[in-house]
Amino acid sequence: MSSNRDIDSLIELMAKLPGLGPRSARRTVLHLIAKRDLQLIPLADLMQKVAATARECLNCGNVGTTDICDICTDEKRANGQLCVVEDVADLWAMERGQAFKGRYHVLGGTLSALDQVGPEDLRIPQLVNRVEAEGISEVILALNATVDGLTTAHYIADQLEGRVTLTSLAQGVPIGGELDYLDDGTISAALNARKTL
Amino acid sequence: MSSNRDIDSLIELMAKLPGLGPRSARRTVLHLIAKRDLQLIPLADLMQKVAATARECLNCGNVGTTDICDICTDEKRANGQLCVVEDVADLWAMERGQAFKGRYHVLGGTLSALDQVGPEDLRIPQLVNRVEAEGISEVILALNATVDGLTTAHYIADQLEGRVTLTSLAQGVPIGGELDYLDDGTISAALNARKTL
Ligand SMILES: [Zn+2]
Numbered sequence: 126m127s128s129n130r131d132i133d134s135l136i137e138l139m140a141k142l143p144g145l146g147p148r149s150a151r152r153t154v155l156h157l158i159a160k161r162d163l164q165l166i167p168l169a170d171l172m173q174k175v176a177a178t179a180r181e182c183l184n185c186g187n188v189g190t191t192d193i194c195d196i197c198t199d200e201k202r203a204n205g206q207l208c209v210v211e212d213v214a215d216l217w218a219m220e221r222g223q224a225f226k227g228r229y230h231v232l233g234g235t236l237s238a239l240d241q242v243g244p245e246d247l248r249i250p251q252l253v254n255r256v257e258a259e260g261i262s263e264v265i266l267a268l269n270a271t272v273d274g275l276t277t278a279h280y281i282a283d284q285l286e287g288r289v290t291l292t293s294l295a296q297g298v299p300i301g302g303e304l305d306y307l308d309d310g311t312i313s314a315a316l317n318a319r320k321t322l
Numbered sequence: 323m324s325s326n327r328d329i330d331s332l333i334e335l336m337a338k339l340p341g342l343g344p345r346s347a348r349r350t351v352l353h354l355i356a357k358r359d360l361q362l363i364p365l366a367d368l369m370q371k372v373a374a375t376a377r378e379c380l381n382c383g384n385v386g387t388t389d390i391c392d393i394c395t396d397e398k399r400a401n402g403q404l405c406v407v408e409d410v411a412d413l414w415a416m417e418r419g420q421a422f423k424g425r426y427h428v429l430g431g432t433l434s435a436l437d438q439v440g441p442e443d444l445r446i447p448q449l450v451n452r453v454e455a456e457g458i459s460e461v462i463l464a465l466n467a468t469v470d471g472l473t474t475a476h477y478i479a480d481q482l483e484g485r486v487t488l489t490s491l492a493q494g495v496p497i498g499g500e501l502d503y504l505d506d507g508t509i510s511a512a513l514n515a516r517k518t519l
């Protein structure tokens with residue numbers, strides 16, 4: 126492609142990133158080489174830093190730089206509410222909405238018969254434990270309104286029934302819609318109008 | 323966004339890449355953190371290597387790791403043909419075609435009244451010099467068929483008139499192309515350049 130092995134390897138790796146393909150990867154690498162000091166070097170440095178420090182919170186699955194994340198160690202957020210999300214991008218989307226003051230639990234995906242994802246492949250056992258251990262009074266299921274998201278919500282509701290108030294995000298989340306695509310106002314409206322299951 | 327400064331900075335920098343936005347940048351960074359050993363660390367390493375070694379060929383503007391690139395130092399490619407392209411991505415596209423055996427000259431853009439890009443902002447003076455210095459017999463203008471590309475081709479043709487044979491890529495229907503997907507200009511150019519079977 127180029128005549129250089131490192132440049133070609135960089136293009137190959139970039140092409141594996143979600144949403145990029147070979148053509149965007151080539152354009153991006155040329156862009157980075159042209160912006161060496163302003164973009165390429167800072168990007169390489171930050172990637173190295175993040176690779177050295179980023180880790181999953183052992184309690185909730187959020188991404189941070191400590192074994193237990195900032196939200197899990199913040200006592201002000203121990204308000205008895207636990208918001209269950211599919212992945213960290215959804216947690217960040219909820220945080221941008223600035224409406225939720227409790228803690229999170231990141232499942233790490235959804236149940237899926239097709240992809241053979243069962244409860245033990247997600248953080249569902251840990252969720253059940255946390256409800257007891259942290260004296261949770263309300264679990265808010267903020268899962269995507271997809272078939273797998275709804276299946277997962279039903280499964281979790283079965284597991285927790287009788288132990289805790291179960292709610293889910295209300296109107297505002299479109300059918301088939303994914304949280305991370307929504308504007309901040311929609312997320313906050315849906316949270317405030319949440320309903321008991 | 324996340325609660326970590328380095329992760330946030332990495333997302334901000336990624337969001338500046340062409341074709342990515344804040345949302346893709348967040349997803350990409352989470353993807354990279356999840357694929358730390360297989361993607362994040364190799365990507366950071368390769369970026370650092372490329373930042374340390376990549377440079378523009380002083381002769382043609384291609385990107386490589388030496389002051390004069392592999393194509394310019396390859397004597398087999400001194401066949402008297404010089405292919406003029408807008409940028410390095412176009413040079414790579416020509417190389418993938420494996421049809422051109424000569425050398426290249428990368429302009430670094432096109433003339434543009436709107437963006438105030440003049441001949442001295444591109445490698446046009448160097449192109450005129452090379453035609454003399456390298457004993458070039460044919461200059462192939464492989465510029466994009468945009469208004470600025472055509473303006474640039476005309477300007478270069480004026481500069482080189484009488485010194486060298488000037489050609490440009492044929493316009494027509496791409497191999498495997500379906501008429502119904504082509505713009506009208508392409509169809510009419512292909513019709514005007516039709517050949518007897
Ligand atoms: Zn946590």
Ligand SMILES: [Zn+2]
Nearest residue numbers: 379382391394
């Ligand atoms: Zn060169």
